[in-house]
Amino acid sequence: MSQTFDSAFGWRFSQRQEFWLLFGIALLVLGAGLGLRDPWPADEPRFALVAKQMIESGNWLIPHRGSELYPDKPPLFMAMQAFFYTLTGSWRIAFLLPSLLASLGMFALVYDLGRRLWDHRVGLYAAVALLCTFQFVYQAKRAQIDPSVCFFLTLANYGLLRHFLLGPHWRAYWLGCFAAGLGVITKGVGVLALLMFVPYLFARWQGWSDVSRPAERGDALRWLLGLFAFVVATALWLGPMLYAVHADGGPEYRAYMNDILFRQTAERYTESWHHHQPFWYYAEVIGSAWLPLALTLPWAVPRWRQALRQRDARVLLLLGWIVLIILFFTFPKGKRDVYIMPALPLLALLVGSQLQFVTAQPWFRRVVLAFVSLLGVVFLLAGALAWSGHLSAANRLLEQRGLEAGGAQLWLFVLSVGLVACVSALWLRVRRSVLAMLLTLAAIWLGFGFWAYPVLNDSTSAVQVMRKTGEMIGKDAELGLVAWKEQNLLHADRPAKDFGFLKPWPQQLAQAQQWQAQQPAQRWLFVLRDAFGACVDADKAQYVGHANRREWYLLRADAFRRGCDPATAKGEDGDSNAE
Structure with missing residues (x-):
C-alpha cells in the first residue's frame, strides 16, 4: 500500500x-450527507421516534412508540440516538x-x-x-x-x-x-x-x-x-x-x-x-x-x-x-x-490477506473492468431514459414518491454516476481497473449522500406532508393521528394524540371520533385514506398530500356520517395498519 x-x-x-x-x-x-436528510422508512423513523420519546418522557429503559410499548428491539440503539441528540441538538445528525x-x-x-x-x-x-x-x-x-x-x-x-x-x-x-x-x-x-x-x-x-x-x-x-x-x-x-x-x-x-x-x-x-x-x-x-x-x-x-x-x-x-x-x-x-x-x-x-495476490491476476482485473463497465452502462442508460421520460418504471417511481419536481435532479445523479464509470473504464482500462472501480464507488456514495439525499428527503421522510398539515390546521389546533406511521408522529409540528399503533384501524378511528367530538372546533384528525371505512364522507375530507406511497387527509368532525360507528361499520376500505 x-x-x-x-x-x-x-x-x-x-x-x-x-x-x-x-x-x-x-x-x-x-x-x-450527514445532516442533509431526516429518517426514512421503514425502520429509521420508528427508532428515531422511540429515541425522541425517551428524551421527552425521561424513560430510557422501556421504550414506547406513541402511546404503546415497543417490544420489538432492546432500547440500547435508540438510547444511543437519544444520547447523541443531547450532544448535538439535531435529530438529522443524531439519528x-x-x-x-x-x-x-x-x-x-x-x-x-x-x-x-x-x-x-x-x-x-x-x-x-x-x-x-x-x-x-x-x-x-x-x-x-x-x-x-x-x-x-x-x-x-x-x-x-x-x-x-x-x-x-x-x-x-x-x-x-x-x-x-x-x-x-x-x-x-x-x-x-x-x-x-x-x-x-x-x-x-x-x-x-x-x-x-x-x-x-x-x-x-x-x-x-x-x-x-x-x-x-x-x-x-x-x-x-x-x-x-x-x-x-x-x-x-x-x-x-x-x-x-x-x-x-x-x-x-x-x-x-x-x-x-x-x-x-x-x-x-x-x-x-x-x-x-x-x-x-x-x-x-x-x-x-x-x-x-x-x-x-x-x-x-x-x-x-x-x-x-x-x-x-x-x-x-x-x-x-x-x-x-x-x-x-x-x-x-x-x-x-490475499488481496495483493488477487489484484495481480490479469483475469481478476478484467473481471473488475467488466464490472465497472456494466455499472456504467446500466447507470448511463437508466439515467438517460429516465431523464428523457422514456422509462415507464422511473415515471411510476416519481409518481409513487411524489418526486415530479425533483425527478430531473435524481436522474441527473444517476446519469453522472454512469458517466464517471464509463470514462474511468475507458481511461484506466485493464491495468488500472481497480482504480476505476474505486472512482466509480466514490461517485455512487458521495453523490448519493450530497446529491440524492436533499432531492429525496421531503417526500420520503413525510416532512413535507406534516409541515403542510400544520399550516392547514393552524398553530392553535390539536391534532390526532389515525392509521399513522412513525414518521407522521415524529415530524408533527406539535404534540399529537394517537389512538394506538398496532390497534386495528376501525378501533383507532372510533376512539378518534369520540376524542374529536369533545372539542370539534379545536381538534383535527390526520387519517390515511385507506382507513376511512364506511363512516367517513370522503367528499368532506381535506387532502393533505402524498408521502411514502400513501394518501393523507384531514378530517373535521362533520366528515363523519351521523349515527355511524367506525368500530362496527362494514366498508370497502382496509382495517389493518400492516405494510
Missing part, C-alpha cells in the same frame, strides 16, 4: 499516516451517528486485526475491501440497528481472536465476552460471537501449533471470568428491565417482557413469521450485496484452502466463524440480507 501511495502521488507516508489518510477517506465516504461511528469502528478494528495477524499492508487492504463493499457502506448510511450490533460482534471477535491466536491475552478475551453481551442487549444475536470457540477448540484438539494454549495455574477462573463479563454486559439492561416489569406488575409490562425475551428471539428464529426466503438465499446476498468484494472469491478461496492444508489457524478461525454464522441463519425460513452482515468484516479480513 505504501508503494501504491508513493507511485501515485510521489509522496512518502509512514504507516500511521497511511492509516489516518485512509480513515479520513472512510469518514468522507461513510459520512457523506445517523450510531451507524456512522459503528462502521468507522469496524473499519478500524479490521485494520488493526489485519495488522496484528499479518502485517500493516494486509490491514490496509482488509479495511479497503470492507469500505468497497455495497452492503457495508449502504448500512453505514442507514439508521438501523444492524451496524451497531455488527460493531459489537466485530469487537467481540477482535478480543477473542487476539486471545486465541496472539495470546494468551486475558484482557482482550474479557473485552470480547463483554462486547458479545452488549450485542445481546442491542439485537439479541451478540451471543453468536462465542461461536468462535468452535474452530478454536477444533484447532487445539487437532494440535495446530499457532493457537494459544493457556496452561497457567488459575486459568480456569480466567476462562470463567469471560462468562461473567458476558453476563454483566447483558445485565446492564436486563436487570433494570426485569425490575421495572416486576415493580409495575401490569399486564402491558409483562407482555412486553415476554415478547422481547422470547417471541423476538427464540420464537422468531424457530417460527419465522415474515421475510421467508429459499435455502440458497444467502448465496444470492453474497453474490450481490457483497459486491465488489465477492469478485475476489474465485482467486481467494483456493488460497484459503491451501492455508488450511498448511494448518493456518488464522484462516481456520476466521473462515470457520463465517461459515457458522451463514449456516445459523440459513436454517430458519425468515431471512434478511443484514442477518449475515456480521460475517462481512471477517471476510474482508480474509480477502485482505
